[in-house]
Amino acid sequence: MPLPKFPCCPLAESQAKRERRKEARPGELLAAALDLFVEKGFAATRAEEVAARAGVSKGTLFLYFGSKEELFKAVVRENISGRFTEWEAELNNFTGTTPEMLAYAMRSWWERVGMTKASGITKLMMSEARNFPEIASFYQAEVILPGHQLIRRILERGIERGEFRVLDLDHAVYSVIAPMIFLMMWKHSVGACAPASFDMQPDLFITQQIELLLNGLTGKAERAVTRPPLSSQP
Amino acid sequence: MPLPKFPCCPLAESQAKRERRKEARPGELLAAALDLFVEKGFAATRAEEVAARAGVSKGTLFLYFGSKEELFKAVVRENISGRFTEWEAELNNFTGTTPEMLAYAMRSWWERVGMTKASGITKLMMSEARNFPEIASFYQAEVILPGHQLIRRILERGIERGEFRVLDLDHAVYSVIAPMIFLMMWKHSVGACAPASFDMQPDLFITQQIELLLNGLTGKAERAVTRPPLSSQP
Amino acid sequence: MPLPKFPCCPLAESQAKRERRKEARPGELLAAALDLFVEKGFAATRAEEVAARAGVSKGTLFLYFGSKEELFKAVVRENISGRFTEWEAELNNFTGTTPEMLAYAMRSWWERVGMTKASGITKLMMSEARNFPEIASFYQAEVILPGHQLIRRILERGIERGEFRVLDLDHAVYSVIAPMIFLMMWKHSVGACAPASFDMQPDLFITQQIELLLNGLTGKAERAVTRPPLSSQP
Amino acid sequence: MPLPKFPCCPLAESQAKRERRKEARPGELLAAALDLFVEKGFAATRAEEVAARAGVSKGTLFLYFGSKEELFKAVVRENISGRFTEWEAELNNFTGTTPEMLAYAMRSWWERVGMTKASGITKLMMSEARNFPEIASFYQAEVILPGHQLIRRILERGIERGEFRVLDLDHAVYSVIAPMIFLMMWKHSVGACAPASFDMQPDLFITQQIELLLNGLTGKAERAVTRPPLSSQP
DNA sequence: AATGAATGAGCTTTCATTCAT
DNA sequence: CATGAATGAAAGCTCATTCAT
Structure with missing residues (x-):
């Protein structure tokens, strides 16, 4: 009134x-x-x-x-917000190969989350989950689960199209996610107080990680490493 | 009384x-x-x-x-202990291929560290490093640096012997380490209060991760995946 | 907007x-x-x-x-207001017996103070007096003292006219006042959160209290108990 | 251990x-x-x-x-303690008249409660009951109810033995209790910061109150007023 | 005059640390 | 050495009071 x-x-x-x-x-x-x-x-x-x-x-x-x-x-x-629906739409419209798709997903993750302050949230959750089980399960439902499904769908597409070999999907998802989680943790802990000797260049890491994920240590270097401008969604 | x-x-x-x-x-x-x-x-x-x-x-x-x-x-x-010298010796005496060597290193890491309570230390450091910079740098010197060098040496061996292709070593080391760090963090945070839907079987993850690291998503499944009993290694 | x-x-x-x-x-x-x-x-x-x-x-x-x-x-x-002068005038004009006068005083007190929100002030003073000595003494001067004198005059009248026996006036005043104070306190504390089992009907209490005050437990019930309509008094 | x-x-x-x-x-x-x-x-x-x-x-x-x-x-x-059972026993063994019994009860109440620090509890409850309803109901069950019943039994005895006239018991109980509650409140509020002009001598008050309660203002002074030593339980 | 966002003194409660036993 | 009662600095939170709008 x-x-x-x-x-x-x-x-x-x-x-x-x-x-x-x-x-x-x-x-x-x-x-x-x-x-x-x-x-x-x-x-x-x-x-x-x-x-x-x-x-x-x-x-x-x-x-x-x-x-x-x-x-x-x-x-x-605040820092969770359903970025996923937007993201999923983007990937649904993706027309390139699945390796390109995966590379695109990981790079845009870095640009939109990993690189930003939002990455701190993951560090926060990892550090405090046990003290805030309620929040932790909220985080699982809102972030982890959708993230998993998004990655899983990419992998499934790759397998369906014969671009990826068949493997245990659940754990493969973790293999894709692991370097991202690692990057966020590293950046906000050791990375924040490390001497230059441990300097890591995240996008170099991401780029090579994509390469390794696709072709492995024993494979021959593919063109994928030459990173196309991130925004040029093919 | x-x-x-x-x-x-x-x-x-x-x-x-x-x-x-x-x-x-x-x-x-x-x-x-x-x-x-x-x-x-x-x-x-x-x-x-x-x-x-x-x-x-x-x-x-x-x-x-x-x-x-x-x-x-x-x-x-207390929980750091120079396990590295012992470990390095073990690897120096290793006679198999470098992919086998890397697989062995990751599996024995899981058995000796990842699986044990010692893994908690990593979670602790990641969570608290910024509050204890002194300890964090001690941890870097005693654990991270030696760990890096150990992994690096394996990768160098693989490259030298033509088993691995040439790549940026520093960041490749992180690619090897990332899933391990991830596993420890996961286990002690989300993993400790996650519903069954997020159940992850660490050794399945490790095994497949090794496979992916070596051959990538696009490679063909190698024999390495059929995991030999962990202790039967030289 | x-x-x-x-x-x-x-x-x-x-x-x-x-x-x-x-x-x-x-x-x-x-x-x-x-x-x-x-x-x-x-x-x-x-x-x-x-x-x-x-x-x-x-x-x-x-x-x-x-x-x-x-x-x-x-x-x-605000809630004290000199009702006393008006009241005293009323009693000065009173022509009945002193027992009737006392009964009238108590009943009109109930109607004008006890029953109304003003009774809360007494509860307030009793509860807070020690935290507000200045206010407490103001209250004493403006309320307690005039009240005492009013009651005292009634009692004196009764004694002078041979209607009441002789007794220690100061303490007799308290005996008249006590049930009124009690009633206000009760109403605003226990009474406000008591189960029905402690339900008390204030005017029944007042009526019987007057009766007891006049004739005691051992006396025979007097007509005074049959309460005339409150407003019909001169 | x-x-x-x-x-x-x-x-x-x-x-x-x-x-x-x-x-x-x-x-x-x-x-x-x-x-x-x-x-x-x-x-x-x-x-x-x-x-x-x-x-x-x-x-x-x-x-x-x-x-x-x-x-x-x-x-x-702490300050409530079942003093009532002990008290009730005492009164059950009482052999004197009921007026004597009532006088005894009130005087020993003064000595054992009113005069002591325990009286503060009543002031506390009256002041805070609304803020602690849980405690208030506990207080009702443990103190008020037993107290009422004790007084009620005395009054009933008096009526049965023809020493007291018949009246509404529930409200008569309040008439007995009122001066005691009043005394405790007074003592811990106005009484604690009053000028000498309001000095009240509690045992004088109690004594005369008993007298009035028994015989009323219009009765003739009885011997009961000359107070026997409190401990000389007849 | 009226508002309500902002303040910070003040109070409850916790917990690392001490020390008499 | 071991104990655990005692301490008091420090932190969370409340609310009377102020003041720009």
Whole structure:
């Protein structure tokens, strides 16, 4: 029941700055929380720190998220969003070979997830799953399961079309996923405090990983390694 | 409270048992701590819990480890142990083909590390590295670096002998390591609270992963997949 | 958000309503505060709740009352009002016997105070007096003392006229007051959450209490018990 | 599973002081909490204050009581204890007249409850019942109900023996109880911060109240007023 | 005047650490 | 050596109060 606002006097705009901030707050807080949770873990991150990084006071944090745990859940949910439907559509329209398709999937995963802050969520879940079983199962349903199915469909297509040999699909899915998970974990742990000696160039890794996945260590190098511009969906 | 029925000071026997326990203490504490740190993370593990699981009182824990952080460091150190020299020797004496050698290395890794509690250490490091940079770099020096070099040597052997094609060694090493790291993380996070639908059989995964690593998705299935009993290797 | 359909500044009518509300505000706030303070105590009542119940925002509350404590004081002051002079006049004009006078006083107390929300103030004072000594002594001066004197005068009249026997006046006053205080406390505490088994009918209690006060447990029931309509008294 | 203690070396005694303190702690804390809760109410009492008054630190309080609310509940329970069975037995053996019996009951109530710190519990319950409905109903079952029945039995005896006239028992019980409740409330609120002008001498009040209850304002003073030594149970 | 977003002091509760026994 | 009662710093959370709009 808000009292009617009279727009005659030019209040319309003046209300705006604060309003805009109010709408931006949750996002700023979630971003700050993601950073810190990824960096230090849930327990070691103090609520006040999150608030400070978002440029607000402790109290404000609790205005938007009822508790630290709710904040955690929100961080996970926020960064999950059904990217999968969009993705699946893209792949359904894919007309190239299945090796190209797999390569495309892995590269665009890197660009859209691995490379971004969203990758921190995986680190977070891996580190904290046991402390938040409820969230963990939510994550499984929303991320892991759809991800598996997406990869599985690619592999099935390859097998159907005679491009891939027949193998245990369930575990093959893990073989495709493993290097991605690894990359995210590495980036947010060792990678974040490693000396240059352990420097890894993720897209080089991804590229070669695709190559190996397709042709193996004993195979002969294929043209696939020469990476086509990522956006040139064939 | 009945009076204790022990004559005045016949400690001989009981002293002995206690003596034995005394020497076992640190080990029991470290084992308990490993379990709990892996399960819940460093911050969420309470010192008292560790003590309780080791069957001693809170005070005793601090008798052996000056602080919770020292306990953490000790846990990491304890579970690292230079298994690498022994391992390297084993591989130096290896006479089979390099694909066989790689398969052997990965399978024995699974048996000696992946399958055991020691795998928890990796999960721990990945989760906590940024909170314990000192320990993390120690871990890098003692585990990651030697591990890399071991794998690297195998790959070099394969290339030298013409069994593997030429590729960027540094990143190929990561491709070998990634599924192992992934397996440990998975086992100690999602795997520990996953519904049966995500059940993964690690040795099936390892076996197929070796196969894929060698021959790729497009290769033809090789004999290597029929896994010889793990212990029958030279 | 449709644009407001008000022409530029036709505030005339709406201003008026707001004006009226503005003057009602403090009263609405005090009423809401009385309810909540009585129900939950001073400390457990949140300023925002008071505001909400009065239909205004938190900020507005502090526009009218500088602090929660001031609000409390205002609530007490507001609900005390010198009903005593009016009351005393009434009794001065009383022409019946003193037992009738006492009965009348107690019954009209029940109707004018005990039965109404004002009774909550006593509960409030009893519960919070030690946290608000300043207010407590104000309450004593404005309520307790005049109340005592009023009762005392009745008793004195009874003694003078030979209707009551001689006794320690100060403590006799308490004997008259006690059941009234009790009734208010009971109603606002146990009575507010008691099962039916403790249901008490206040006017039955009052009636019988008057009877007992006059004639005691050992006396014979007097006509006084047949209660005349309360308002038919002079 | 405590390790056996060897009493040969004279440890038996040395353990004692701390042990004794440990056993005394809960009691000391409850006493401190009772005082403060009665004085300031539940919400306005800080846990640290309670601890300080009991001579321990904040942390220690939570070693014995899991939360402030549990402490509150323990305070109420602790001070309730089935004093009623003992009391009832006493009255069953009573051989005097029922007026004497009632007088005895009220006076011994004053000595055993009203006069002691236990009276604070009633003030506490009256003030906080609405905030602790669970505790309130516990209090009703354990204190109010038995108390009512005890009084009721006395009144019934009086009526049966023709010493009291017939009246509505349920409300008569309240008439007996009211001055006692009043006394406790008064003592712990106004009484605790009143100027001397409101000084009330509780046993004088009790004595005269008994007299009034028995004979009423219009009755003639009985001998009962000359109060016999309280312990001389007739 | 009214609003409600923002603040931060203050309180409860936890837990690593100490130390008397 | 071992214990576990005691401690108090630190963290989560609440809510009276402020102030830009």
